[in-house]
Structures are given as structure tokens and as C-alpha cells.
Amino acid sequence: MTAVNEPVALGLDFGTESVRAVLVDRNGRELAVCESAYRHGQITDTLPTSGAVLPTHFALQNPADWIESAAEATRNAIERSGIDVDRIVGIGVDFTSCTMLPTCVDGTPLCELDRFRQTPLAWPKLWKHHGAIEQTERMNRIAKERNEPFMDRYGGTIGLEWFFPKLLETIDKAPDVAEAAEVWVEAGDWFVWQLVGCDAADLPRSTCQAGYKALWSADSGYASDQYFAAVDARLAEAAREKMPGRMLSPGQSAGPLCGELADRLGLPAGIAVAAATIDAHSAVPGVGEAEPGTLVMVMGTSSCHMLNAIEGKPVDGVAGIVEGGILPGLFGYETGQAAVGDAFAWLLKLLNLDSFEQLGKHAIALPAGAEGVMCLDWMNGCRTPLMDGAVKGAFSGLTLATTPAHMYRALLEASAFGVRWIVDVLREGGIPVQRFVASGGLPHHNPAIVQVYADVLGSEIEVHPSEQGPAIGAAVLGMIAAGESKSGFASVADAARAMAGVPESEKKIVKPNLDDQASYHELYRRYRNLAEAIRTL
Template sequence: MTPVSLGLDFGTESVRAVLIDAGGAELGVGTSAYRHGQITKTLPQGGDPLPAEYALQHPEDWIESAAQATRHALSQAKIKADAVVGIGVDFTSCTMLPTKSDGTPLCLLESFQGVPLAWPKLWKHHGALSQTERMNELARQRGESFLDRYGGIIGLEWFFPKMLETIELSPEVAAAAEVWLEAGDWFVWRLVGCEAEVLPRSTCQAGYKALWSAEDGYASEAYLDAVHPELGRAARTKMPGRLLSPGETAGTLTAEMADRFGLTPGIAVSAATIDAHAAVPGVGAAEPGTLVMVLGTSSCHMLNSGSGHPVPGVAGIVRGGILPGMYGYETGQAAVGDAFAWLLRLLNLKSFHELTDRAMSLPPGADGVMCLDWMNGCRTPLMDGSLRGAFTGLTLAHDGAHLYRALLEASGFGLRWIVDVLRDGGVAVDRFVATGGLPHHNPAVVQVYADVLGETIEIHPSEQGPAVGAAVLGMVAAGAQRSGFADVTEASTAMAAIPHEHRQFVFPNPDHQTQYDGLYRQYRVLADVMSQGRS
């Protein structure tokens, strides 16, 4: 029986389950939306409106939706459950939560159901702005060495700022918390059912979002104590577990979870990885110099290199953080699909079909309209969640198509800025691969990206890049005896790589290159003005 692996891909709105066999055949796919979605208005039981910068989730949604998606994928695949040898998990990050020592989320306890900061904070939760600024200021004053790995900046969406936010604003929650962890680690912990002292923590999540490195561990106790004594104490006493690389075996599936998911107990479960990072093995991009662009609600662009050195503005440089044996560089844009959906709502439209045709018929530069797409802040290279977006150059002659074209171009200019930062920092960027739902459902995005970059972009045929990558990691976790694969690179090549003759390429329009060079310079000027003039 050909071994099969289950990949679970947790996104912002839903979870996707995909079953892949050792030869790369996609046997079944299931998707299930979270019942509570993003909790941004009020808590599930009602109460006062949440602050505008809050974005929370319901932990039971993750289990319920993953089980539904898995059962649907199994039904579609028409395979026996015992064919599945491994489970891989990718998750949004940093999405994190406080729990008791048995893994019970505090938000599920009656005493904390009405306390917002007892709930899991979604990656896009931006409530820790003042805490992040203070952590950055103190880290720079102290000359903390970890800043070199993060472009000199701690991110607003990361682990310790969110923990500090709770310590300062909901001290009763912080006092009751016995374990702080990433949602991906919590989900894997639930699957394997071990004691808190040995719960599996992902080196990928810790390395990119929690100031951890294999050489130095977490940020120093002296620094965390200086930020806040309770932060230092929580890091020492409330972050138990063992750190594992994605693809390492976290444990095996419990009988309880197997029954809920329709699987067989004892299946190997991989340590979690960040959702976008899973796309690298998910598209078979094991070689250095390939920028894998996961385009969805936001975007994350990952690249592996044989060397690691500080690059200002790059939010994470982690040895083995994406694939073993290489340095993984993570960059990204905070609003992509989110920004397009916002414009659709603003224009009171149900789809982009007609608008896309009109927008793409406009010349580069959208007849003088320029956009800065910082509707959710700027991730790379400024790492500032407080920044705001803008449209400039508007006249009464412009319409929705001009706004959309300008927004597409702004996203492309942001990507070009990221590529420039990497190349200026001495990191080779030789190949571009796009994955995720957006390249397939909105090809105009990729065409504009290619034109702005002046580069050819490959679209991986699977819309399930991260989910496939998670399945690759699950296969590796099963071990060579059961899966036939010795490492992630071997499994990724066999399960996800596409022969050159079957690849889909989007080529840049050479007639647009000179125009976009000039427009990009204007975009950078606008970015400088808006970033320096923020309140």
C-alpha cells in the first residue's frame, strides 16, 4: 500500500486538509471554515465591542474544522484510514494563547470567557503596539544581539509583545496562565496528548516569532526581566516543552483524536511549521535562491540561502528555519488579499471580474493614481504595524478600476522593495514561484508582479502549496521505514516538484519595464514621506 500523508493547513478563515501519496498524487482535499471566523467585533457570548486593533479566534474551531476537513478529504480520496502514515501541520503565526497545564485554553474556563485577552490572539492582532515599541527601544539600548536576526526590529505581531500585552492589560489572565504557546504547537499538543513538560514546540515558530535561535535559545533572561519582571518569569516558568524542527516526530495520534478525525491511532505527527513556510517544501523548491511567494490574505515570501547574515528590514533569518542545512529568510506584506477584499467592499462589488478587465486595460501608473497598500501596516522592510495606507493623484475622472490598478501596482512595488532589500544585502534571488489561492483566482496580481519586477514568475499548479508542504513534513515524520524518505528535501522533490515542461510561467511585458522603473521610484518617495510623517 502506497504511504499517504495528511497535511493540515490552518489559515485565517479556515483549515484545509489534503491527502498526498509518496508519488505526489493529490488524493483528496477538504476545507472547513471556522464557525466563529475572526473574532473582531465582540466575543462569542457578546459583551462590549472589541478594540479596533483586536483579532482573536476560538480554539475549538481549530479542532472542529480540522476534523471536518479531514473526514471530507478521506471520503473524497476513497482510501482506508490506515493508509495514512503521517500528519503535518502548518499554522498562522504568531497566533498564540494562554492555557492551563493540561492544555485547556483559559478562554474556555467560565471565569475567563468574557476577558478578551484570555482568547487566542490571531497573527493580525495589533493590540501590543506600545509594548512592541518599548521592547524595541530597550533592545536597541542594550544592544541585544538577537536584533541582527530580525532586521533590527521586533515585530508587532510576535510572541513576546502579545504576552506582555496580556501581562500589562489583563494581569489576572497572565497570573492564571500556566503555559504560553503558539496555536500550531497547541494543536499538535492536542493531537499527541503528552505532558506539558514535553509538549512539542516548533523551532520554525520560535525562531521567526519568539526571538529564539539554536545557538542562543530565547532572548536573554536579563533583557526580558528588564522589559517587565513578569515577562521574564513567564518565559522561565510558563514555556515548557521541547523544541523540534518541522518534520521531526512530535509524537503519535491519540485514540481520542483519531476517532474524532476518522483516522487510525498511532500515526506519526510532525512538529508544526508556519503556514507560509510550509509552501517551500510544498512547491518542491529545495534549492537556494528561489523566492517562494505565498499569496493570500497577506503574503509571505521565503527564500533559502547557503549563508546567513544580517539584512536590515528582513524580519527573520533562521538557520534551518525553513529547510535543514540552509538559512531561511522570511519577508512579507501585511495586506494583500485583505486589501483587495477591502476595496471590493468599498466599491460595493461582489467580484473583480469586470473591474479586472478594465483595470488591466489601463496603462501602467493607473492614469496618475498611486497607492500605498499599508492598510494593515508594513511588514517588510519597515516592520511597522502603525503605518497607514493611501491613494494619491485622484481626480473626479478616476473610478474603481483606477483604484484597483493602483492597488495591484502598490502590492507589486512592495514586493520589488523586498527583492531589492535582499539583493542589496548580498542574498541571491534567482527564481520566483507563486503559490496559494490568489495566483489561481486572480492572475492579474501575478502579471502585475512580473511587470513590476521585470522577472518571470512560475505559478505552481497546486492551490494547496502550504497544505502539500505540511503533508511532506508529515511523511518525513513517519520515518524512512514507513514513508521511504530520508529527509525533507527528498520527500519534497518526490511529492511536490513539477517537471519543467509542465510548469506555468507568467512573463513580464517588456514594454512596461521602463515605465515601472520610474513609477517604482515614485512609490519609494511616497513611502518615505508617509512613513516619516506618521503620527
């Protein structure tokens, strides 16, 4: 098969601010990458329909933006690549999670109805929406009182950013919206639903999204009706009556692309569409990793660190352990940090600086430990291992001699200490962590962070050459959905190696500065002490 007629897959990567479309052939050639920003971005301050001020901790999006931006990015990618669209055999979708929304039975988001345009909780709640603090506490308390077995899969804690706390928040605070909702759905599943145009009864729900964010397992389904009823009878009713659909693993075909969305995207109808996956999880096949023991660090506004293992063991503080959740035949462990790129951008704004270029140079020139300045980077709460969105960040050791470079160096080190804590939690739980791969835009745009991570971990870190790890992973899943007869691949692992693997001679490896190991061992101990002190406060 020649390059001009090799099959191509489209990967659509829905991030916090934009969607990326990547076209990749079966040999891993990136034919085009195009990005389109959401017109409304993150809706965090005011509602676009009325200008009403949103409550603290709210983070919403406009579902129309997802369609418009996907169409623009896809059409631009096709034009830039110059390929015949008939070569595109599959579409894969990854999405931020848990981003979720209430809809009518035909898929119309409630926020698009005149009745609910001015009601914030009728809009999709972005992954970083933290309005469900009280509801999360209630769900955790009752789950622990009842000794619910599903808690073992989530390190003993239901996350603030997850599906059912957000649903319960709507029940409590906007009961008219909750009552009107006919379907509750993850945004990634909603978009795939639009692509294939099926009835709600056949809505393709991702086992990845449900397993990590919605208390679902292949063995027992969602959490029990009795548990939900103990929390709130209306929550139990919603779980029973308002979550139709069929469960599909990432890479399974959700159906053919329908005519309406084919026209919007500039594609032929009938192309295979894969079930959705979570953006961070998509990055694992997106960097060609198909073996256990490699921590894939997907670094962006927040970071998710994904690990495959042969065994599934309960690990306190780990946000999800799902069999086949990332790749078939392995147990996928999800961990993460709630603010990484967001925290760096916040500091830059706070210091009234325009760029990291000079700041980074001065920060890296400082010795390990930033001359006594230490940071706790919980500016958006703590995911792993505390699973607590209410904790706050801090700086300590500030003096009149402290410079912006000291604060930036301390923030970089705090982020690295957070990763080391995650690795310690996994290893102490008996889960091997042997290699590190960094993916996403942040490692390429901010190489200082990768060096500090390597120094703190005392380990080499491979930086994958593509900045589009999740999008490439989505394309891999789209290729698999097309079937072996069209793609030539029998498994996700085969497709991942062929489409995203990097030859050994071409790998970019960041090596640790071993001279700082003793210093970082002591600094990490102090970081953990600071974390305990702030957590206690």
C-alpha cells in the same frame, strides 16, 4: 509498491478563516482536498460569549473551532478519497503565525474557563492582532538600548505580530489572565500538543515558529532573562516558568496520534505527527522547492515571501533569518506584506462592487501607472522592510476622472512595488534572489496580480499548479515524520521534490511585459518617495 498501497500523508493547513485537509501519496498525487470554515471565523468585532465590543486592532479566534474544523475537513477528505485509512502514515500541521494563546498546564485554553470567557485577552490572539503596539515599541526600545545581539536576526526590529509583544500586552492589560496562565504557546504547537496528548513538560514546540516569531535560536535559546527582566519582571518570569516543552524542527516526529484525537479525526491511533511549522514556510516544500535563491511568494489575505540561502547575513528590515528554519542545511529568510488579499477585498467592499471580474479587465486595460493614480498598500501596516504595524495606507493622484479600475490598478501595482522593495532589500544585503514562484489561492483566482508582479519585477514568475502549497508542505513534513522505513524518503528535500515538484514541461510561467520596464522603473521610484512621505507623516 502499487498506487493502492503507497503511503499517504495528511496535511492540515490552518489559515485565517478555515482549515484545509489534503491527502497526498508519496508520488505527489492529491487524493483529496477538503476545507472547513471556522464557526466563529475571525473574532474582530464582538466577543462571541457576551457580544462585548472588542477594542480596535483586536483579532481573536476560538480554539474549539480549530479542533472541530480539522475533524470535519479530515473526515470529509478520507471519505472523498476512498482510501483505507491504514495507508496514512504521517500527519503534518502548518498554522498561521504568530497566533498564540494562554492555557492551563493540561492544555485547556483559558478562554474555555468560566472565569475568563468574557475576557478578550484570554482568547487566542490571531496573527493579525495588532493590540500590542505600545508593548512592541517598549521591547524594541530596550533591545536597542541594550544592543541585544538577537536583533541582527530580525533586521533590527521586533514585530508587532510576534509572540512576546502579545504576551506582554496580556501582562499589561489583563494581569489576572497572565497570572492564571500556566503555559503560553503558539497555536500550531498547541494543536500538535492536542494531537499527541503529552504532558506539558514534553510539549512539542516548533523551532520554525520559535525562531521566526519568539526570539529563539538553536545557539542561545530565547532572548536572555536579563533582557526580558529589563522590559518587565513578569515577562521574564513567564519566559522562564510558563514555556515548557521540547524544541523540534519541522518534520521531526512530535509523537504518535493519541486515541482521543484519532477518534475525532476518524484516523487510527499511533500515526506519526510532525512538529508544526508556519503556514508560509510550509509552502516552500509544498511547491517542491529545495534549492537556494528561489523566492516563494505565498499569496493570500497577507503574503509571506520565503527564501532559502547558503549564508546567513543580517539584513535590515527582514523579519527573520533562521538556520534550518525552512529546510535543513539552509538559512531561511522570511519577508512579507501585511495586506494583500485583505486589501483587495477591502477595496471591493469600499467601492460597493460584487466581484473582481469586470474590474480586473478594466484595470489591466489601463496603462502602467494607472494614469497618475498611485497607492501605498499599508492598510494593515508594513511588514518588510519597515516592520511597523502603525503606518497607514494612502492613494494619491485622484481626480474627478478617477474610476474604480484606476484605484484597483494602483493597488495591484502597490502590492507589486512592495515585493520589488523586498527583493531590493535582500539583494542589497548580499542575498541572491534568482527565481520567483507564486503559491496560494490568490495567483489562481486573480491572475492579474501575477502579471503585474512579473511586469514590475521584470522577471518570469512560475505559478505552482496546486492551490494548496502550505497543505502539501505539511503533508511532506508528515511523511518525513513517519520515518524512512514507512515513507521511503531520507530527507525533506527528497520528499518535497517527489511529492510537490513540477516537471519542466508542465510549469506555468508568467512572462513580464518588457515594454513597461522603463515606466515601472520610474513608477517604483515614485512609490518609494510616497512611502517615505507617508512614513514621515
